[in-house]
Amino acid sequence: MDFSVDDTTAELAALVRDMGERLVTDDSLRELDARFGPGTESGGTDRDTARFHARYWEELVRAGVPAALAPESIGGAGLGVIGEALVLRELGRVVAPVPLSPAIRAAHLLEAAGQTDRATAVAEGREIAAVADGWSVSAPEVDWAPIADVIVRSSADGLHVTDGAAVTVERTVPVDYSCSGLVTGDPGDATALAAGALEFDALRRRVHLAAHQWGVIEAALERTAAYASTRHQFGRPIGTFQAVAARLADGSIDVDAVRLSTLRAAYELDACSGDPGPTAHAAVASAHFWACDAGHRLAHTAVHVHGGVGLDRSEPAHRYFLAAKADEFRLGGATRQLLDLGDVLATAGDPWEYSA
Structure with missing residues (x-):
């Protein structure tokens, strides 16, 4: 099987690697650990205390990385899941705490649900998204919920979209001290999605x-x-x-x-x-x-x-x-x-x- 990729995908992955190696330094990660890391787990729930590399995220957004991986119908480059995987690999290489995966997933889900404006806002980085996987428990733990502007929740009856300010988030402490929290509140009405x-x-x-x-x-x-x-x-x-x-x-x-x-x-x-x-x-x-x-x-x-x-x-x-x-x-x-x-x-x- 041929896993070679086109020039656009290779250039995007190289760009993400270059920015990551320049910005996500050991010193910058130590600063984030001081916000919410070993010994500082009692920090608040706002963006200033989250283990979130805002500088790297801003550069990714400015470079159009989330937008490039969004659905083609809202301006994405059509790089597919292979393109997403190659970019996510680069985030792993520098252990960068940025919400790129939920941005990609939320943009695709929101577009599939007909919420094009919100999908575009997430893809362009104007809103930070968190994606809850199912709603089978009363308070699911959701990555990036403490700083999310919009929480997208999937369930058997479709897609629930809730403003982050409309729910209560209790910060949790994952093993890697990443940004996560227990979400409680009304998930709102569901929007049907296409089969699959x-x-x-x-x-x-x-x-x-x-x-x-x-x-x-x-x-x-x-x-x-x-x-x-x-x-x-x-x-x-x-x-x-x-x-x-x-x-x-x-x-x-x-x-x-x-x-x-x-x-x-x-x-x-x-x-x-x-x-x-x-x-x-x-x-x-x-x-x-x-x-x-x-x-x-x-x-x-x-x-x-x-x-x-x-x-x-x-x-x-x-x-x-x-x-x-x-x-x-x-x-x-x-x-x-x-x-x-x-x-x-x-x-x-x-x-x-x-x-x-």
């Missing part, structure tokens, strides 16, 4: 998470390999010891597994024309398995090879550990993905038996 829209959004969310995990563990491996080449013990770099080198080599294989399975899942979603079947579901479950399983291994490899400094808050390595674990938890764990994949195989057979 919510199903497609659920799969898109999972690909976003897998792509973010790809970036996190890729950068964590690069940083760990660099550390192993400069940290000396017994008169030689620790990376020359067989046990360390073997773990790093295994990590390289894991990164490739996440990369290939995530791109395959994104490709299948783009190919299904908004109506995901067994092939798309199997591809997403496979990508999630690797993102959880490989993410777990690489997070621990990074800490173990770094030694004591791997969990020292003064060093950046701990952020990659926390980000990888948080992505693993949000994905639901490797076992959950194997169960999903097993359901597909049991009901539809091998969806790739005749694939190219």
